Amino acid sequence: MRAEIATAKSAGFCFGVDRAVKLVYQALAEGRRVATLGPIVHNEAVVGDLNAKGARIISDPAELAPGETLIIRAHGVARAVYEQLRAQGNPVIDATCPFVARIHKIAAEQTAAGRHVFIAGDPKHPEVQGIVGHCEENCTVFRDKTELKCLIDRSLPQRLAIVAQTTYNKLLWGDCIELLPSDHPDLQVFDTICSATAARQSDADLLSRESDLMIVVGGRHSSNTVKLFDVCSRNCPAWLIETAEELSARADEIRQKAEEIAAKAGSGHILKIGITAGASTPAHIIKEVQTNMSGIFDTDTTIPENEDFAAAFEEELDKTFTKKIRKGDRVVGIVASISGNNEVMVDVGAKQTGYITLSELTSDTSKKPSDLVKVGDELELVVIQVNDAEGTVQLSKRRVDEMVGFENILKAHESGEVLEGTVLSVVKGGLVADSNGVHVFIPASQSGLGRGADLNVLLKQPVRFVIIDVNEQRRRAVGSIRQVQKAERDAAKAKFWETAKVGDVYTGEVKSLTSYGAFVDLGGIDGMVHVSELSWARIHQPSDVVAVGDTLEVYIKALNPETGRISLGHRRPEDNPWVKFTNEYAVGDVVDATVVSVTSFGAFARITDGIDGLIHISQLSSERVTNVKDVVNVGDTVTVKITAIDTEKKRISLSMRAVNDDDAADEAPEADEVVYSDEAPAAEEAPAEE
Numbered sequence: 001m002r003a004e005i006a007t008a009k010s011a012g013f014c015f016g017v018d019r020a021v022k023l024v025y026q027a028l029a030e031g032r033r034v035a036t037l038g039p040i041v042h043n044e045a046v047v048g049d050l051n052a053k054g055a056r057i058i059s060d061p062a063e064l065a066p067g068e069t070l071i072i073r074a075h076g077v078a079r080a081v082y083e084q085l086r087a088q089g090n091p092v093i094d095a096t097c098p099f100v101a102r103i104h105k106i107a108a109e110q111t112a113a114g115r116h117v118f119i120a121g122d123p124k125h126p127e128v129q130g131i132v133g134h135c136e137e138n139c140t141v142f143r144d145k146t147e148l149k150c151l152i153d154r155s156l157p158q159r160l161a162i163v164a165q166t167t168y169n170k171l172l173w174g175d176c177i178e179l180l181p182s183d184h185p186d187l188q189v190f191d192t193i194c195s196a197t198a199a200r201q202s203d204a205d206l207l208s209r210e211s212d213l214m215i216v217v218g219g220r221h222s223s224n225t226v227k228l229f230d231v232c233s234r235n236c237p238a239w240l241i242e243t244a245e246e247l248s249a250r251a252d253e254i255r256q257k258a259e260e261i262a263a264k265a266g267s268g269h270i271l272k273i274g275i276t277a278g279a280s281t282p283a284h285i286i287k288e289v290q291t292n293m294s295g296i297f298d299t300d301t302t303i304p305e306n307e308d309f310a311a312a313f314e315e316e317l318d319k320t321f322t323k324k325i326r327k328g329d330r331v332v333g334i335v336a337s338i339s340g341n342n343e344v345m346v347d348v349g350a351k352q353t354g355y356i357t358l359s360e361l362t363s364d365t366s367k368k369p370s371d372l373v374k375v376g377d378e379l380e381l382v383v384i385q386v387n388d389a390e391g392t393v394q395l396s397k398r399r400v401d402e403m404v405g406f407e408n409i410l411k412a413h414e415s416g417e418v419l420e421g422t423v424l425s426v427v428k429g430g431l432v433a434d435s436n437g438v439h440v441f442i443p444a445s446q447s448g449l450g451r452g453a454d455l456n457v458l459l460k461q462p463v464r465f466v467i468i469d470v471n472e473q474r475r476r477a478v479g480s481i482r483q484v485q486k487a488e489r490d491a492a493k494a495k496f497w498e499t500a501k502v503g504d505v506y507t508g509e510v511k512s513l514t515s516y517g518a519f520v521d522l523g524g525i526d527g528m529v530h531v532s533e534l535s536w537a538r539i540h541q542p543s544d545v546v547a548v549g550d551t552l553e554v555y556i557k558a559l560n561p562e563t564g565r566i567s568l569g570h571r572r573p574e575d576n577p578w579v580k581f582t583n584e585y586a587v588g589d590v591v592d593a594t595v596v597s598v599t600s601f602g603a604f605a606r607i608t609d610g611i612d613g614l615i616h617i618s619q620l621s622s623e624r625v626t627n628v629k630d631v632v633n634v635g636d637t638v639t640v641k642i643t644a645i646d647t648e649k650k651r652i653s654l655s656m657r658a659v660n661d662d663d664a665a666d667e668a669p670e671a672d673e674v675v676y677s678d679e680a681p682a683a684e685e686a687p688a689e690e
Contacts, residue, residue, distance in 0.1 A: 014279035016097025042219035078133015121165030211274035218278025225278025244288035401437030492524020527566030577610030613652030
């Protein structure tokens with residue numbers, strides 16, 4: 001029977017367990033008498049090898065011999081255990097997983113703030129017991145959503161926080177969170193499931209969906225291994241085994257199930273076998289299982305040769321513990337896990353646990369660690385703090401980025417390269433922009449804004465600038481947005497004068513207004529639209545029809561490269577009201593018009609937009625009129641007859657009398673004073689009354 005074997009991507013030792021085991025081997029290598037508070041890992045092979053080297057297991061700190069070093073395993077312990085150890089005076093190596101330590105901190109802070117803490121997990125698991133020991137007895141443990149539902153039905157505490165065991169099932173956690181009431185007055189939810197655990201479960205779920213059967217390797221007392229088995233069992237037949245020997249003992253059972261699956265699938269079916277392993281399973285056991293599986297089935301999978309576990313592990317430890325980490329060192333680290341929105345755990349190949357806080361990962365406060373890195377990424381880092389007592393080393397990616405970034409700043413200063421960045425803050429005298437991790441000061445005078453302008457308009461905005469000054473000793477740089485803008489304008493002007501010609505049409509933004517016109521940006525260079533070109537109607541000033549920021553379609557009327565002046569037009573001939581009028585109306589037409597002004601010699605009435613005609617006082621009525629307002633007032637709608645059109649002077653004569661008296665049209669004066677919209681005649685020019 002042919003088969004293909006695939007191993008889950010995230011199978012095997014997790015970051016916290018790996019660190020704990022290494023710390024025990026290191027203590028033994030240093031010649032210490034060592035005891036662990038419970039098995040350091042849920043794996044008999046590892047525990048057996050450590051026992052053979054002298055690490056004994058105890059269940060209570062009281063069992064320690066004088067001077068014997070106690071190693072606290074990754075599960076962590078209650079606060080009372082720390083107090084007991086301090087009282088006894090025994091040396092302590094704390095191998096508590098950083099993710100578990102974070103839950104201890106949350107539990108202590110939340111109970112101190114008066115909140116009751118709900119803990120999702122197995123109440124008998126040592127990790128959960130340790131969390132309980134940091135809650136000041138103000139806590140409740142629940143196993144699943146059924147138990148949580150009972151707690152909710154009995155009435156929740158008024159102030160509540162909820163956390164989860166690091167190895168809790170991610171799917172169950174989601175179900176539990178959905179049960180929580182959305183209207184609870186004071187509820188804090190902390191997602192404390194280890195990202196490595198979640199990834200391991202997710203990878204196992206994906207692989208088991210694609211496999212005919214699964215082998216889950218790990219201790220039966222390991223919480224995360226049991227959960228992996230549960231995940232895989234939902235998708236295909238699965239076996240939980242602790243060692244390669246146990247796999248061999250169950251080979252017939254596995255082979256029989258495989259034959260049943262193959263028979264249903266039909267001839268030619270290649271069996272797909274998946275392997276995953278819990279966080280307490282070392283690599284050599286996974287390899288042994290792979291080897292045995294290839295023996296049970298006919299596979300083409302190349303399995304690495306088996307290794308002597310103790311020798312291989314000690315060789316790796318020698319590499320690890322001979323590597324000394326010092327403050328200021330630049331190191332390369334591999335992202336081991338990501339803790340929520342706060343920290344990234346990193347393996348730097350040393351005995352210490354490496355971690356990067358969010359502030360040392362990036363200067364962009366809007367980002368989360370998961371936005372920037374992922375598990376397995378290789379990062380260049382600088383050591384900013386070493387704590388041998390806690391076995392940690394604080395690292396910074398941001399500072400390395402700044403070092404590299406500053407080198408680029410120096411190069412940009414020499415070459416005049418234009419850099420891109422984001423304005424982080426507005427400070428006294430200017431702006432601070434970030435460019436590849438380096439803060440660059442941009443004086444207000446170099447911001448590209450006018451004198452006295454509000455610099456906050458650039459806050460959080462992308463900007464382009466050049467470096468105009470650098471202080472290498474203080475690692476300070478000064479930039480200029482204005483110089484970039486000037487260079488871009490100069491380039492745009494040069495290109496404009498090369499190609500522009502009279503008649504070219506542009507769409508531009510109104511940049512400024514004066515009493516005589518509007519200046520329009522044609523793309524780095526401004527042209528002026530005279531006030532007379534802004535509208536066919538008579539206007540007093542440009543602001544009557546346009547505002548700064550408006551978009552106008554303009555065309556070039558005239559160019560003067562020597563003076564750099566560009567005259568623009570905006571009015572289109574086809575929009576000329578007089579042309580429209582003469583195309584649509586003729587002498588003799590009777591129309592309705594609106595009185596727009598009254599004078600001593602007559603009234604002006606608007607026929608269409610921009611076109612007014614004069615109704616002479618003599619044409620208001622068949623009767624003699626001495627006061628125009630006795631007949632019409634501004635706003636009145638009147639019916640008039642067009643009696644004359646002076647095309648040259650753009651004047652129109654109207655008559656109300658002619659509408660009612662056909663004979664009045666013959667007696668009307670020729671070319672009575674008529675106007676085109678804004679050209680009202682002076683009073684002395686009005687024709688004499690008949």
